Amino acid sequence: MPSKTQVGILGATGMVGQRFIQLLENHPWFEVAWLAASDRSSGKKYGEAAKWRLDTPLPARVERMTVSPAEPEGATPGSVPRVIFAALDTAIAREMEPRFAEAGCAVISNSSAFRMAADVPLVIPEVNGDHLRLIEEQSWRRRSGGYMVTNPNCSAIGLVLALKPLEERFGLEKIFVTTMQAVSGAGYPGVPSMDILGNVVPYIGSEEEKMEAETLKLLGHLESSPGGHAVAPLAARISASCNRVPVEDGHTESVSIQLGDKLGRPVTREDILNAWAEFHPLAGKNLPSAPRLPVEFAPQDDRPQPRLDRNRGRGMTVTVGRLRPCGLLDWKFTLLSHNTIRGAAGAAILNAEMLASQGTLVPALPEAEAVGTAARA
Numbered sequence: 382m383p384s385k386t387q388v389g390i391l392g393a394t395g396m397v398g399q400r401f402i403q404l405l406e407n408h409p410w411f412e413v414a415w416l417a418a419s420d421r422s423s424g425k426k427y428g429e430a431a432k433w434r435l436d437t438p439l440p441a442r443v444e445r446m447t448v449s450p451a452e453p454e455g456a457t458p459g460s461v462p463r464v465i466f467a468a469l470d471t472a473i474a475r476e477m478e479p480r481f482a483e484a485g486c487a488v489i490s491n492s493s494a495f496r497m498a499a500d501v502p503l504v505i506p507e508v509n510g511d512h513l514r515l516i517e518e519q520s521w522r523r524r525s526g527g528y529m530v531t532n533p534n535c536s537a538i539g540l541v542l543a544l545k546p547l548e549e550r551f552g553l554e555k556i557f558v559t560t561m562q563a564v565s566g567a568g569y570p571g572v573p574s575m576d577i578l579g580n581v582v583p584y585i586g587s588e589e590e591k592m593e594a595e596t597l598k599l600l601g602h603l604e605s606s607p608g609g610h611a612v613a614p615l616a617a618r619i620s621a622s623c624n625r626v627p628v629e630d631g632h633t634e635s636v637s638i639q640l641g642d643k644l645g646r647p648v649t650r651e652d653i654l655n656a657w658a659e660f661h662p663l664a665g666k667n668l669p670s671a672p673r674l675p676v677e678f679a680p681q682d683d684r685p686q687p688r689l690d691r692n693r694g695r696g697m698t699v700t701v702g703r704l705r706p707c708g709l710l711d712w713k714f715t716l717l718s719h720n721t722i723r724g725a726a727g728a729a730i731l732n733a734e735m736l737a738s739q740g741t742l743v744p745a746l747p748e749a750e751a752v753g754t755a756a757r758a
């Protein structure tokens with residue numbers, strides 16, 4: 382059996398870092414070989430440094446691992462893996478992620494720091510895997526082989542998965558979305574309990590702006606010219622309103638849309654249900670984290686609900702329901718997606734699997750180093 386690719390996790394002790402550890406346990410292609418977090422945690426055993434919050438046991442092997450400093454160069458050359466999953470706060474990611482890319486690592490990032498950079502792919506494999514070609518535009522790639530790929534904000538990802546099959550078949554002109562977002566989306570300890578219990582907070586800093594901009598980039602078109610690749614965002618109008626609600630995991634969204642006229646006739650309920658049901662863009666690729674159904678329709682009047690539906694497809698399926706005509710736009714529906722699986726760690730792992738299936742995940746060693754390695758072998 383070929384050996385697994387060794388991967389590291391930056392921000393390994395946080396909410397998303399813990400999900401990485403959970404989802405990578407027994408992963409058929411990847412093995413966690415390095416964990417890093419802040420100075421508060423570095424040098425400690427992971428079991429002491431992290432307050433494990435998930436409902437599966439902390440893997441014993443990981444519990445005993447020592448948390449490393451968040452530096453791209455280890456004390457021993459080669460001790461930092463060349464594939465890094467990053468789950469850092471945005472401000473820290475902005476400073477730290479480029480250093481890892483510069484050092485020749487593939488940085489598969491969850492943070493918003495570089496999602497909208499023109500040369501950084503913002504990717505959902507079922508939606509816009511072709512945008513991964515943007516890594517060839519990155520200066521790190523040319524200098525060291527390292528590069529950066531990002532996954533979207535946890536509220537944008539569910540929306541875009543539900544919209545992609547509709548945009549493809551019918552076109553999409555207007556999107557009006559209101560979110561009800563889980564507290565785990567704010568990391569740990571996140572929103573104080575006194576603020577959220579029995580309450581709704583109608584503000585999440587920068588969330589609406591991220592959701593609007595990222596949705597249009599994800600649904601945009603990769604344009605290639607002799608000068609390189611660039612993404613032209615989808616020319617649709619979008620308005621997002623984001624709210625924090627007292628739910629542990631799972632973001633719910635109410636969506637109204639105005640479709641385009643690609644069909645040349647009004648779009649029916651059957652057309653929309655068929656577009657969702659027939660959306661299998663990764664079929665046959667055998668990516669271990671890809672769900673059989675990226676988008677699944679729940680026919681019951683009172684679904685989807687976070688507690689009942691967030692774990693569909695092992696947390697990677699977006700559940701849609703309540704499809705009905707909209708009095709202002711054309712159609713409206715409700716969607717639900719798991720914010721720390723499909724909205725974070727699971728999304729990044731699927732991006733890495735997509736890159737691995739294309740043979741581009743592990744950056745090639747720069748020529749001089751490769752020669753040195755061969756000479757030492």
Ligand SMILES: NC(=O)c1ccc[n+]([C@@H]2O[C@H](COP(=O)([O-])OP(=O)(O)OC[C@H]3O[C@@H](n4cnc5c(N)ncnc54)[C@H](OP(=O)(O)O)[C@@H]3O)[C@@H](O)[C@H]2O)c1
Pocket residue numbers: 391392393394395396397398417418419420421422423430451468469470471473474491492493533534535565566567568569720721724725
């Ligand atoms: N939670 C979600 O649903 C979600 C969804 C999508 C994207 N994201 C994004 O993913 C990222 C991580 O979110 P989270 O919810 O996991 O946050 P979190 O629970 O607050 O975890 C933050 C992690 O960053 C580490 N860290 C803090 N300062 C550091 C430093 N100076 N150097 C190195 N590491 C440092 C922390 O280590 P210590 O434990 O040592 O402090 C911890 O491991 C954020 O950018 C967030 O916006 C989150």
